Amino acid sequence: MSTFSEFGLESDVLQAITDLGYEEPTPIQAHAIPVALSGRDMIGQAQTGTGKTAAFGIPLVSKIAASEDRIVTLIMTPTRELAIQVAEEIEKLGRTKGIRSLPIYGGQDIGRQIRGLKRRPQIIIGTPGRLLDHINRKTIRLDDVQTVVLDEADEMLDMGFMEDITSILSLVPEERQTLLFSATMPANIQKLAQQFLKNPEHISMIPKTQTTNKNIQQFYIEVQERMKFDGLCRLLDMEPPELAIIFGRTKRRVAELSEALMKRGYAADGLHGDLSQNQRDAVMRKFRDGSIDVLVATDVAARGLDISGVTHVINFDLPQDPESYVHRIGRTGRAGKEGTSWTFVTPRETDHLHFIEKITRHRISKKPLPTLSEAMEGKQRVIAERIIEAVGNEEDTNAYKWVAAQLLEQYDSVQLLAAAMKLLTGDKKDVAVELTPEDPIRSKKRKFDGRSGGYGGQGRGGYGQRREGGYGGQGRGGYGQRREGGGYNGERRGNYGGGGGQGGGYRKPYREGGQGRREDGGGYRNDRREESRGSRSEDYVNI
Numbered sequence: 184m185s186t187f188s189e190f191g192l193e194s195d196v197l198q199a200i201t202d203l204g205y206e207e208p209t210p211i212q213a214h215a216i217p218v219a220l221s222g223r224d225m226i227g228q229a230q231t232g233t234g235k236t237a238a239f240g241i242p243l244v245s246k247i248a249a250s251e252d253r254i255v256t257l258i259m260t261p262t263r264e265l266a267i268q269v270a271e272e273i274e275k276l277g278r279t280k281g282i283r284s285l286p287i288y289g290g291q292d293i294g295r296q297i298r299g300l301k302r303r304p305q306i307i308i309g310t311p312g313r314l315l316d317h318i319n320r321k322t323i324r325l326d327d328v329q330t331v332v333l334d335e336a337d338e339m340l341d342m343g344f345m346e347d348i349t350s351i352l353s354l355v356p357e358e359r360q361t362l363l364f365s366a367t368m369p370a371n372i373q374k375l376a377q378q379f380l381k382n383p384e385h386i387s388m389i390p391k392t393q394t395t396n397k398n399i400q401q402f403y404i405e406v407q408e409r410m411k412f413d414g415l416c417r418l419l420d421m422e423p424p425e426l427a428i429i430f431g432r433t434k435r436r437v438a439e440l441s442e443a444l445m446k447r448g449y450a451a452d453g454l455h456g457d458l459s460q461n462q463r464d465a466v467m468r469k470f471r472d473g474s475i476d477v478l479v480a481t482d483v484a485a486r487g488l489d490i491s492g493v494t495h496v497i498n499f500d501l502p503q504d505p506e507s508y509v510h511r512i513g514r515t516g517r518a519g520k521e522g523t524s525w526t527f528v529t530p531r532e533t534d535h536l537h538f539i540e541k542i543t544r545h546r547i548s549k550k551p552l553p554t555l556s557e558a559m560e561g562k563q564r565v566i567a568e569r570i571i572e573a574v575g576n577e578e579d580t581n582a583y584k585w586v587a588a589q590l591l592e593q594y595d596s597v598q599l600l601a602a603a604m605k606l607l608t609g610d611k612k613d614v615a616v617e618l619t620p621e622d623p624i625r626s627k628k629r630k631f632d633g634r635s636g637g638y639g640g641q642g643r644g645g646y647g648q649r650r651e652g653g654y655g656g657q658g659r660g661g662y663g664q665r666r667e668g669g670g671y672n673g674e675r676r677g678n679y680g681g682g683g684g685q686g687g688g689y690r691k692p693y694r695e696g697g698q699g700r701r702e703d704g705g706g707y708r709n710d711r712r713e714e715s716r717g718s719r720s721e722d723y724v725n726i
């Protein structure tokens with residue numbers, strides 16, 4: 184499928200796609216759209232930043248009649264920011280056709296959402312906790328829902344939403360279509376799919392050789408915990424990002440790190456679950472409009488967020504899970520653009536890094552910590568570029584010329600320019616900052632079982648096409664289709680692979696039972712189940 188018109192979409196929807204600037208479908212869109220239009224249940228798996236949102240968004244808006252005045256589609260996402268973003272894309276796809284959609288998420292004034300519901304949206308995009316609040320208040324009824332989408336379902340389970348999702352789905356008629364999308368497919372997703380999807384078509388665009396997006400150059404730096412902050416500043420100076428997302432392990436870490444970066448003169452701010460929703464919205468707005476260029480975040484920003492211009496992702500702290508690594512670095516290198524990721528690894532964490540490499544099937548190149556002089560050169564280069572750019576703008580500089588001429592009569596020209604550059608760099612490297620050290624990630628011994636689908640599986644065809652009992656292992660080259668079974672590991676056997684049969688792969692001990700909250704050293708120590716019901720949200724985990 185090389186054009187959107189071949190899907191037989193209505194002209195309104197085609198117009199919306201053109202307005203979005205999409206010229207041709209991405210591989211996951213090419214394969215998922217016809218299946219979703221056919222009404223079948225589906226698991227859609229494709230690398231980060233390859234257009235999964237429109238892969239479900241286009242069929243959703245196509246299937247709804249503009250005259251419909253009931254909630255017929257429900258999309259669930261793990262975080263508020265993602266609910267907002269998905270709602271924006273759905274709104275753009277449905278606008279020309281007159282489809283009404285509404286985001287429903289925690290932290291926003293519920294009265295405002297109730298007013299929004301009075302406009303009778305056909306599509307609701309929400310986080311599970313707030314959705315349940317509305318259901319309990321009877322401001323949302325799910326009796327007429329025909330299609331449910333679970334975006335980043337594994338993350339919702341990791342955050343402890345299994346019970347909420349189960350309650351919500353039990354209120355949706357059995358006769359429905361359920362679509363599940365993610366870039367990674369850990370074991371608990373397979374379990375969830377078994378429970379809630381009926382005979383799903385599994386469309387996987389994950390190549391056998393690499394689960395991370397190929398547009399991302401991946402590096403790591405071995406660094407002592409106490410050197411991380413200076414290392415980070417050197418990195419930002421050496422290779423100034425257009426926009427960068429820096430991931431820290433815990434809310435406290437993110438708060439301290441963003442504060443420290445601001446003190447040192449970087450245009451940074453932090454995003455984590457302890458901020459009010461207004462603060463979170465403000466930070467996201469500043470990052471999207473470029474008034475800050477460094478976003479420091481917990482894993483609350485790891486999933487799904489699509490911000491164009493993110494050139495760098497930096498893992499200030501190594502993530503606990505390989506999935507988290509894949510999703511975090513996937514905030515760059517999106518929609519065909521290039522990106523770079525840097526990961527800091529303390530000496531005691533190198534085993535865990537190699538584990539991540541093994542699972543993601545990609546070697547992460549080691550680089551030395553940038554030296555002070557490399558950092559200085561980078562900084563000077565940027566300042567020089569800014570000055571040269573300003574030189575090109577004669578009109579802007581005219582007002583300064585008279586003083587410049589005076590100064591040049593009194594001082595050496597090189598000395599003058601060097602002093603001006605020094606001032607422009609806003610160098611604050613002597614400002615003291617304090618960061619509480621984090622414990623190293625402990626590499627976990629994973630348990631493996633052959634039943635759960637995890638990372639194992641039978642995939643052979645790389646990008647090729649494979650159907651159960653059908654074209655096994657034939658496809659090579661090009662983006663093909665891979666269905667049924669198999670996580671994203673191709674034929675892995677031995678250490679991490681499943682011992683034959685469907686699936687296999689590792690199962691994380693701390694996720695046993697499929698609904699465990701994160702509760703180990705990875706910084707997810709809060710016990711959200713202890714908290715009162717009513718305003719459940721991602722705030723209950725430490726992100």
Ligand SMILES: Nc1ncnc2c1ncn2[C@@H]1O[C@H](COP(=O)(O)OP(=O)(O)OP(=O)(O)O)[C@@H](O)[C@H]1O
Binds near residue numbers: 205487513
């Ligand atoms: N057909 C297309 N042509 C060009 N750009 C597209 C197309 N489809 C989607 N995009 C753009 O690609 C970017 C990534 O899309 P999206 O956020 O849906 O990715 P994703 O696969 O859901 O990623 P993640 O796994 O991180 O959630 C967005 O900016 C989107 O506008």
Ligand SMILES: [Mg+2]
Binds near residue numbers: 235236487
């Ligand atoms: Mg997505």
